Amino acid sequence: MYLLARDLDISMRMQGLEIGGIPNMGDGLICLSVPNFCGNERKYVDEAIDTEWVSTAGAFIGRFETEMARKLEISQACACQSGTAGLHLCLRHFGVGAGDLVLVPTLTFIASINAVLYQSAEPVFFDCDDHMCINADQVEAYLRHECRIEGEKTVEIASGKTVKAVIPVHVFGDFCDMAHLMRLAEEYHLVVIEDATESLGGTFTQKEYVGRYAGTVGHAGVLSFNGNKIITTGGGGMVVSSDAAVMEHIRYLSQQAKDDALYSVHEEYGYNYRMTNLQAALGLAQLEELDAFVEIKLRNYKRYCEKLEGCSYGGMLPFGGGEASNHWFYSFALQEPDAAKRDRLMRYLDERHIQVRPIWKLNHTQTPFRKYRAMDCGRAGSFYDRVINIPCSTNLTEEQQNRVCEALLAFEKG
């Protein structure tokens, strides 16, 4: 069985086990999120091995890109090593550099922020809205009151630094207010890099974008195929955009910026970020299952909602995008913020071999990022103290879901 290292760490910490050991996975451990290989994965990977195309060239890479672009109804896709690499490539392509400011949510996986630092740029942290996504109203207030437009750019008045980009993250498969953010981006000349790493397969319900897939609204979108994502390549990512020039440069940067592969000529410095054919073989097979996985995620989410309806102290958080979300990760929230109770609940579930995790510690409070500007992030703080993610694998059985629900319902009684 495959278990994510970072999830193992959490689980082990909660059990007081040494990190680096392997927890007992017997006794019916219900994992938070594991892959589901039920299609052509083995066949395609075997084909890649049989043909000896296993590295950063080979037919599966192009096929995976083409099929993803077709699925998302977008013209271009560039497969790369990870979602983090995809974010980095976008920032680099759009000219985000030393001292530039990038507007980011505090409530997100740290990769979205790390990529900003790779470019020696600086994050400015924002709170979240009711769906744990970046608070567009707060972004607007910042731009209106603390920045000014100078020609074709926006400058933060206090620091004189240029505000270059915003990275909206569709947290757990829910949706940012892209209509609002895109309007602001246009007015303030910002680049929008849509972090759709968690929302593949979901579609927007906002009228401007209704039916458009997550990741296809910003100037570029980034997907992740990490082991816990709705589809996986083991590790991997993709940049998507309908702008051919953007994608050509991003593809070039992802392959060491080779101007002449034979004579090794490089006019720019690049990265070893290209996806391998082995990963793409897995990805293509997984993509064939995406629609089925989205359906299962929705069915299981509804099942949790029904079974936990009568819970006295908490319940399932809704997805703002309704049924159009991909329902990637499920959030169970206490009625009131109470970090001690959240931790007691996690321990209680852990003792019953149910793997859960708190949502991310807010990024503006993390050591490498404390020195950067942060708005009032009270709502994100309250979510942090209230919410845990509960098992959400697409191969979760009804019996396992019943066990999770019974444990959640019994917590206050026990």
Ligand SMILES: Cc1ncc(COP(=O)(O)O)c(C=O)c1O
């Ligand atoms: C919100 C968010 N952004 C970025 C990433 C980075 O993706 P990857 O793990 O593929 O580098 C992830 C995934 O782990 C994520 O959840």
